[in-house]
Amino acid sequence: MTQQKIDPNTFMSQLKERTPGEDAFHQAVSEVIPDLVPVVNDTPEFRDAAILERLVEPDRTITFRVEWRDDHNVPHVNRGHRVQFNAAIGPYKGGLRFEPSVNTSILKFLGFEQTFKNALTGLPMGGGKGGADFDPTGRSEAEIMRFCQSFMVELHRHIGPDVDIPAGDINVGPQEIGWMFGAYRRITNQFEGVLTGKGLSFGGSQLRTEATGYGVVQFLCHMLAEQGDRIDGKTIAISGAGNVATFAAELAIETGGTVVTLSDSKGVIHDKAGLTQDKIDWVRDRKSRAGASLEAYAETFDATWHEGKAPWDIPCDVALPCATQNELGRAGAKSLIDNGCKAIVEGANMPTTADAKQAIHEAGILYAPGKAANAGGVAVSGLEINQNRQRRHQSRAELAEALKAIMQDIHDTCAEAGQGKAGIDYARGAHIAGFRKVAQAMYAAGVG
Numbered sequence: 105m106t107q108q109k110i111d112p113n114t115f116m117s118q119l120k121e122r123t124p125g126e127d128a129f130h131q132a133v134s135e136v137i138p139d140l141v142p143v144v145n146d147t148p149e150f151r152d153a154a155i156l157e158r159l160v161e162p163d164r165t166i167t168f169r170v171e172w173r174d175d176h177n178v179p180h181v182n183r184g185h186r187v188q189f190n191a192a193i194g195p196y197k198g199g200l201r202f203e204p205s206v207n208t209s210i211l212k213f214l215g216f217e218q219t220f221k222n223a224l225t226g227l228p229m230g231g232g233k234g235g236a237d238f239d240p241t242g243r244s245e246a247e248i249m250r251f252c253q254s255f256m257v258e259l260h261r262h263i264g265p266d267v268d269i270p271a272g273d274i275n276v277g278p279q280e281i282g283w284m285f286g287a288y289r290r291i292t293n294q295f296e297g298v299l300t301g302k303g304l305s306f307g308g309s310q311l312r313t314e315a316t317g318y319g320v321v322q323f324l325c326h327m328l329a330e331q332g333d334r335i336d337g338k339t340i341a342i343s344g345a346g347n348v349a350t351f352a353a354e355l356a357i358e359t360g361g362t363v364v365t366l367s368d369s370k371g372v373i374h375d376k377a378g379l380t381q382d383k384i385d386w387v388r389d390r391k392s393r394a395g396a397s398l399e400a401y402a403e404t405f406d407a408t409w410h411e412g413k414a415p416w417d418i419p420c421d422v423a424l425p426c427a428t429q430n431e432l433g434r435a436g437a438k439s440l441i442d443n444g445c446k447a448i449v450e451g452a453n454m455p456t457t458a459d460a461k462q463a464i465h466e467a468g469i470l471y472a473p474g475k476a477a478n479a480g481g482v483a484v485s486g487l488e489i490n491q492n493r494q495r496r497h498q499s500r501a502e503l504a505e506a507l508k509a510i511m512q513d514i515h516d517t518c519a520e521a522g523q524g525k526a527g528i529d530y531a532r533g534a535h536i537a538g539f540r541k542v543a544q545a546m547y548a549a550g551v552g
C-alpha cells in the first residue's frame with residue numbers, strides 16, 4: 105500500500121513533538137526537509153518504506169556516566185554519549201566532542217549531518233557523533249588523560265573497526281585520541297583501527313590534520329571555477345582560530361587569496377595586509393595555550409582587535425565560517441551581502457542560522473553547506489580506516505591527490521543534483537545526493 109504524500113510542516117511538527125527541547129536537532133532536520141520531501145513524494149518505494157521517518161530516528165543513542173578524579177583526588181562525574189545515527193552504507197563514523205554544551209540534541213544534529221556528509225564522500229561510512237559535557241579548559245594533562253581513559257571504559261563496548269569508528273572534534277585532538285586509543289588497547293587487548301585521527305606512529309594518516317580546512321578551500325575553488333572565477337586576489341574572512349580555520353587560511357593564502365580575519369570566542373582580528381604562514385604559525389602557537397585569546401595578535405602584527413565581534417562586518421569577497429554552530433546570524437549575513445561578499449563556504453558544522461541562510465539565498469550569493477564543504481576531514485579519516493585494514497601507510501602525496509579527487513567529486517555531485525533554473529543550489533544538491541545514497545541502501549535492507 106502506497107503511503108500518503110508527506111507534508112513538510114506536518115512532518116516537522118510531529119518530529120518536534122516526539123523530540124521536545126532538541127532545538128539544534130530540529131534545526132538540522134528542518135534544513136533538509138524542504139529539499140527531501142519532493143524526492144520522497146516522487147519515489148513511492150521511499151514512501152512505502154517510511155525512509156524519511158526512519159532517517160530522522162537514530163539507530164541508537166547511548167548515554168553513560170564518566171567518573172574521574174582531578175589532581176587533588178576529588179571525584180567528578182560527567183555525562184558521555186555516542187549517537188549511532190545511521191549505518192545503512194557503512195559502520196558509524198563521526199567525531200567526539202568534549203565541551204560543556206554537549207547534549208543529546210547537539211549530538212543528534214551532528215550525527216544527522218554526518219550521515220549526509222559521509223555519504224557524499226563516496227566512502228562506505230555511516231553517520232555517528234559522540235562526546236561529553238566535559239570542559240578541558242584549565243584542566244591539567246593528567247586530568248584530561250584520566251577523563252579520556254574513563255570515557256573509553258564505557259565507550260569501548262559500543263565501538264569496533266566494523267561497528268563504529270569515532271574520531272576527534274572540538275577539544276579532541278591527536279593527544280586525546282592517543283589516550284583513548286591506549287585505553288581501548290589495554291581494555292580489549294586488540295590493536296585495531298577503532299579510532300581515526302591517531303598519531304602517525306600508531307596507525308594515523310598523513311594529511312588528516314589539514315584535510316578539513318584544505319578541503320573547504322578546494323570546494324571554494326571548484327565553486328568559483330564553475331562561475332568562471334578564481335580565488336586569486338580575493339579577500340577572505342575566516343572565523344575561528346582552530347584546526348579548520350587555520351588550515352583553511354593556509355591553503356587560501358597558498359592559492360592566491362588574502363585572508364584578513366581569524367577569530368575566537370573572545371573577538372576577531374582584522375589584518376588588512378593579510379595573514380602569512382608565519383602569522384598562522386604564531387596563531388597556532390598562541391591558541392595551543394589553554395584559554396589564550398587572539399588579542400595579542402594586534403600588538404604583535406599591524407592589525408586591529410575587535411572584542412566580542414565576529415568577522416562578518418569586515419568587507420570581503422568570500423566568507424568561511426569555521427568556528428562553531430550558529431555563529432553567522434541574519435545581521436552578519438546582511439553585512440556580508442551589503443559589503444559585496446560573493447561566496448560563503450561553511451567550514452564548521454551548521455554555522456549559519458536558518459534566517460541567515462534565507463537572506464543569503466534571497467541575495468543569490470554562492471553558498472556551500474558544511475556537510476559538503478567540510479567533508480575533507482572525514483574523507484581522509486575514511487582513508488585512514490582503509491590504511492589500517494590493509495596495515496599500510498599511504499604517502500602524503502598519494503593522500504593529497506585522493507583528497508583533491510574526493511573534494512572535486514563532492515562538488516560535482518552537489519552541483520549536478522542542485523542544478524536549477526536559478527543556477528546551482530549547493531545545499532539542495534548536497535541534501536538530495538547524500539539522501540539518495542542512504543535512502544537506497546535503507547530501502548534495499550528492508551524494514552524491520
Ligand code: NDP
Nearest residue numbers: 274275316344345346347348368369427428452453478481
Ligand atoms: P577547534 O576547537 O580547533 O577550534 C574552534 C575555534 O572556534 C576556536 O578558535 C574557538 O575559539 C572558536 N570558537 C568556538 N566557539 C566560538 C564562538 N561562539 N564564537 C567565535 N569563535 C568560537 O575546532 P575545529 O576547528 O576542529 O572545528 C571547528 C568547527 O568545524 C566545528 O563546528 C567542528 O564540528 C567542525 N568540523 C571540524 C572538523 C575537523 O576535522 N576538525 C571536521 C568537520 C567539521 P576559542 O579558542 O576561544 O574557544
